[in-house]
Amino acid sequence: MKNFISKRLHGKIKGTPFEISIFILCIFLLSSSYVYADSKRQELDKVVSIGGSITEIIYELEEAHRLVARDSTSTYPRAASMLPDVGYMRALSPEGILSMDPNLIIAEEGSGPQETIDLLTQVSIPFIKISDGYTRQGIIQKILEVGDALGVNTKAEKVAAKINAELMDAESKSNQYSGKRKKVLFILSTRGGKILASGTNTAADGIIKMAGAINAIHSFNGYKPLSDEAVTVAAPDVILMMDRRGDHGSGGEELFSMPSISTTPAAETKSLIRMNGLYLLGFGPRTASAINELREELYSD
């Protein structure tokens, strides 16, 4: 290409009209695609956000006006829940997303299924996956990646710095706590009398540690059903649960009357903390405040 151009530009234009017109066409196409790519960069104004923390970050970056839809886990802030819902992040339907006519999809790691992502990339809608991590660095990384996807890197760096400071502050307060560290058992559900609890490598494990407490379970990864004896052996000082419908404090009686839990120190002091799931486990912009709130609930007495 370069040779071709330089030959022509050296004044010895010997080509047939056909060759010349092809050359002009090439230049035209190159320049137009350049203009197109450039204009596209600024027109990423129809964004679909998949994942509760991603949506929160987009609101935090003050780029929410570019959102056209969200997934069913994006329930905060309230304005986000007014947006059209394209379904659960792991069971996305391609046509549902296409019907929103987006030009960018930002999704939390683990979104899918792969067939849907393949179809979306076929229509050349960029599908950007944001990595997930249950640490301070994980949150900062998320913010920077979302900012990069939206093309607002400098704003993202500013927000990331602010949130980093908040998180460091929250963590150092947790570290400075001098009293006895409490053992916390995070229970995901108690359906059918079976206790589904969090082991290590989960969002719950992350937030418990950041709040300056000890996860009562460290023998397995992820969320698993616990036997009654394992609950007794774990001997948690506090039970931590999600409250999905904002029913603070309800269900405590029932929980502490379960035979396995009734023997634990938590049952003696009736220590149950319930917090909103997305707030507690989202690992987004509100995590610093979630850490502080959890720590205060834990160590207020």
Next chain:
Amino acid sequence: MISTEGSKNKSMLNDRYRAGRRAHIILTFALLLVSGFSLAIGPADVSIWLILKKLMLNELLTSLEYIIIFDIRLPRLLLGTCVGAALAISGAVMQGLFRNPLADPGLIGISAGAGLGAIIAIVLGGIIPGFIASILGNYLVVFFAFLGGWATTLILYSVATRRGQTSVATMLLAGIALGALAGAISGILVYRANDQQLRDLTFWGLGSLAGASWAKVTVAGPLIGIAILFAARLGHGLNALALGEATAAHIGVATQNLKNKAIFTVAAATGIAVAVSGGIGFIGIVVPHLVRQLIGPDHRTLILNSGLLGAIILVLADVISRIIVAPAELPIGIITAVIGAPVFLWILLSNRREGNW
């Protein structure tokens, strides 16, 4: 039912047969109508008329229009047709073979086996040797579900077959035992699963056609097509079997041959249907009953009519699943259960009133 006592009975039988043949034509047209419907309706704002016009005038479609019609809705429609037909036909054949109106493909262990296969692929997918995983790619779950369905059917078949004779009763009982075993192994694997895998399992269990792709259609289509051709020719034998196995043999039906064909046809059809679409319930059990209520129990027409009606119902259910909570999608298994369960109860009640059972 296929006795030839008297011309009155015979003419009634022929009437029913003719009614069944007429129903073939009516249901085929209905299926075409529903297919058009399914191509035209969806959350995305694409006008089917505009696209038809563009195709007629040889104009170019936009890539969005092309993808929505030809890569999303069309494979979904075809897969829905195949899966619906496969499940309903399998149900009709199973009910004939077991002479039990409550039989469905689940009885010969396919559903439990396919479910186990899917769970193995989802939970243990990471430790499956890399080269197998890379060949199968996204179709790991499909492949393992199919394998699981077939493996359980083969085990059941060999357990129930002694000296070249398959005992249908043994098969039924062994099916329950094997189902429990598969359930237990699934339970162990579910215990090992992390929460993302658990959610994948839940969605697989509810069934969906949202993952339809041309690759799935090209795998499932021919296999189900062949199974349907085989199944359609079982009608006469299954009619004879309704009189009892011994009587059928005396009439001159090769009963063992019939059983072999029926079992492996159903295993192929249901195995692949469950593998590509997950657990879609009620089609296999309700549709043959509906057809019997409407046109009568003659297997010569019952099998194909069930297939057609099954396809119609599943394609309709799929349309509902993608528009009812648009732009999100409701798993299709929920819709077939919501439609299927009341219909099933209605059939039971109307049968009781007539004193049939």
